[in-house]
Amino acid sequence: MILDTQPEHRxxxxxxxxxxxxxxxxxxxxxxxxxDTAWLYGIVLGWxxxxxxxxxxxxxxxxxxxxxxxxxxxRVEQLRALHTEYQRIAAEYQHRSEVERKRAGRGRIxxxxxxxxxxxxxxxIEQPAVSNLAPNLEQEVLLRINPDDIGAHRDLSVYLNRxxxxxxxxxxxxxxxxxxxxxxx
Numbered sequence: 150m151i152l153d154t155q156p157e158h159r160x161x162x163x164x165x166x167x168x169x170x171x172x173x174x175x176x177x178x179x180x181x182x183x184x185d186t187a188w189l190y191g192i193v194l195g196w197x198x199x200x201x202x203x204x205x206x207x208x209x210x211x212x213x214x215x216x217x218x219x220x221x222x223x224r225v226e227q228l229r230a231l232h233t234e235y236q237r238i239a240a241e242y243q244h245r246s247e248v249e250r251k252r253a254g255r256g257r258i259x260x261x262x263x264x265x266x267x268x269x270x271x272x273x274i275e276q277p278a279v280s281n282l283a284p285n286l287e288q289e290v291l292l293r294i295n296p297d298d299i300g301a302h303r304d305l306s307v308y309l310n311r312x313x314x315x316x317x318x319x320x321x322x323x324x325x326x327x328x329x330x331x332x333x334x
Contacts, residue, residue: 164246166239169193181210184218188228195232257291270294277308290314 173180173193180190190196196211215225253259253275263271275291294305309317 164242166242170239181214181217187214187218191228192231192235195229197229292317 170193173190178186180186187196191211191214196214197209211225214220220228248261251259251261253273256277258276260274260276263273265271271294273293275293277289277291289308289310292307292309
């Protein structure tokens with residue numbers, strides 16, 4: 150299969166999810182031609198003409214494709230669930246890329262406003278200024294608790310390298326996923 154990758158179909162930014170969406174949405178390819186490409190298109194863009202309406206009550210693309218590729222109701226629900234999860238991931242990715250970068254004191258960059266916790270602590274993520282004494286800090290981030298209120302509350306600062314930051318993110322994502330499942334049950 151040859152993909153139509155004309156400039157107007159490619160994303161102008163560096164967002165890989167948006168680029169995939171644009172290729173699927175604006176390509177002249179027939180994504181409903183075979184089961185595999187129809188399935189991928191359904192995950193990314195969805196085939197429902199009327200989201201939330203049962204497949205048997207629709208007369209659009211999802212119904213047609215379910216018949217053509219012999220997708221059971223369970224398979225259609227799986228595709229819808231994958232599409233919903235894709236949309237969640239894409240929204241989270243977009244939200245992360247929109248976090249504002251601000252100059253903080255001493256040449257640091259602060260990522261967004263501090264997060265205020267339920268117990269009144271403020272947590273900020275900052276990239277330290279590059280120093281001639283410690284040039285390797287450029288690839289580290291500073292997790293600070295109560296950064297602007299030193300002395301009034303407990304103050305804690307922890308340097309994280311990229312692996313540390315990913316590990317914390319992964320653990321928080323796991324917790325968020327688990328607690329999201331619990332609240333939907």
